[in-house]
Amino acid sequence: MIATEKISIQKVSKSRLPEIDFSNIPFGKIYTDHMFLADYKEGEWQNFRIVPYGYMPISPATPALHYGQSIFEGMKAIKSKDGSAYVFRALDNWKRMNISAERMCMPYIPEELFMESLSALIELDRSWIPTAEGSSLYIRPFMYSADEYIGIRPSENFTFQIILCPVGSYYSTPVKVKIEKHYTRAVAGGTGFAKAGGNYGGAIYPAKMAQDKGYHQLVWTDGVEHKYIEESGTMNVMFVMDNTLITPALSDSILAGITRDSVLSLARHWGMKVEERRISVDELIAGLEKGIVTEAFGAGTAATIAHIELIGHEGKDYHLPPIEKREFSNRVYKELDAIKSGSQPDPFGWITKI
Numbered sequence: 181m182i183a184t185e186k187i188s189i190q191k192v193s194k195s196r197l198p199e200i201d202f203s204n205i206p207f208g209k210i211y212t213d214h215m216f217l218a219d220y221k222e223g224e225w226q227n228f229r230i231v232p233y234g235y236m237p238i239s240p241a242t243p244a245l246h247y248g249q250s251i252f253e254g255m256k257a258i259k260s261k262d263g264s265a266y267v268f269r270a271l272d273n274w275k276r277m278n279i280s281a282e283r284m285c286m287p288y289i290p291e292e293l294f295m296e297s298l299s300a301l302i303e304l305d306r307s308w309i310p311t312a313e314g315s316s317l318y319i320r321p322f323m324y325s326a327d328e329y330i331g332i333r334p335s336e337n338f339t340f341q342i343i344l345c346p347v348g349s350y351y352s353t354p355v356k357v358k359i360e361k362h363y364t365r366a367v368a369g370g371t372g373f374a375k376a377g378g379n380y381g382g383a384i385y386p387a388k389m390a391q392d393k394g395y396h397q398l399v400w401t402d403g404v405e406h407k408y409i410e411e412s413g414t415m416n417v418m419f420v421m422d423n424t425l426i427t428p429a430l431s432d433s434i435l436a437g438i439t440r441d442s443v444l445s446l447a448r449h450w451g452m453k454v455e456e457r458r459i460s461v462d463e464l465i466a467g468l469e470k471g472i473v474t475e476a477f478g479a480g481t482a483a484t485i486a487h488i489e490l491i492g493h494e495g496k497d498y499h500l501p502p503i504e505k506r507e508f509s510n511r512v513y514k515e516l517d518a519i520k521s522g523s524q525p526d527p528f529g530w531i532t533k534i
């Protein structure tokens with residue numbers, strides 16, 4: 181347990197903020213003035229500090245670099261009309277980070293450490309929260325092994341860190357996806373449900389092959405038969421088929437997306453029929469051919485609600501209805517945005533005000 185006063189704060193001598201062009205913010209390239217770090221040593225979290233954002237010394241022998249012993253989270257903060265920062269579903273990210281930590285043999289992060297460090301850092305860099313429509317402050321907590329040892333064993337030393345970046349949209353246009361039936365993202369018993377760095381690193385090559393053919397992302401299928409839809413590169417996938425919201429049921433090869441859960445909660449709250457179940461590629465393609473798949477979208481923190489305009493499968497592209505006709509995904513996008521910024525009530529208690 182930490183108390184905020186135990187966090188040492190070393191502020192920058194000159195903020196980089198005036199140099200930033202907020203009218204054109206790319207995703208993930210601009211970082212705020214400060215970052216938070218804590219060390220796990222001798223069985224406890226210690227040395228809580230906020231320092232200027234910058235490069236860090238790291239042992240060349242750390243298992244984080246050699247064996248990918250690293251996990252991360254993604255959250256967003258929005259500046260509300262009263263100037264406070266509203267962080268969306270921080271406690272759910274904290275819980276998921278600990279699920280990832282357990283799978284990757286890393287230490288538990290206490291709620292106080294996660295929430296207090298987050299609040300202290302956002303408090304300090306609050307003026308970096310962009311205000312343009314669709315923009316937000318992306319929060320990236322991460323943890324990695326900090327041992328100096330290249331044998332394989334559970335590590336003893338770790339670093340927990342948080343960096344912040346003002347971001348615009350992750351996908352600037354509706355996305356084109358390709359159903360992947362050769363490469364595999366995750367299998368039963370693997371690390372697919374954890375937000376482990378390696379899950380993403382291993383997906384870059386298959387995704388690049390699809391990108392070379394004009395798609396933005398892959399839709400992964402199960403690693404055994406490549407028959408069932410799993411998730412997309414940076415998000416969960418959802419479809420409106422026959423007026424029902426359908427998404428793959430969670431399993432140990434699918435990330436339990438927090439935006440996914442938010443969309444499902446809103447849909448149920450609105451009385452929409454919702455199904456979390458297996459969706460076969462054949463069922464999806466048949467639905468696209470019959471025209472009963474009226475909406476397809478990705479749901480993720482970075483991606484928010486990303487409309488899918490086209491699905492490629494075995495050399496054929498299936499086009500979906502125009503974005504303006506997508507009643508559910510447009511409504512859910514607007515409602516989530518309104519809850520996140522505090523301009524609509526928060527019936528689910530998702531917001532932490534800083």
Ligand code: COI
Nearest residue numbers: 254255414480481482483
């Ligand atoms: C997020 O949506 O926050 C993610 O972690 C996706 C990321 C790999 C860009």
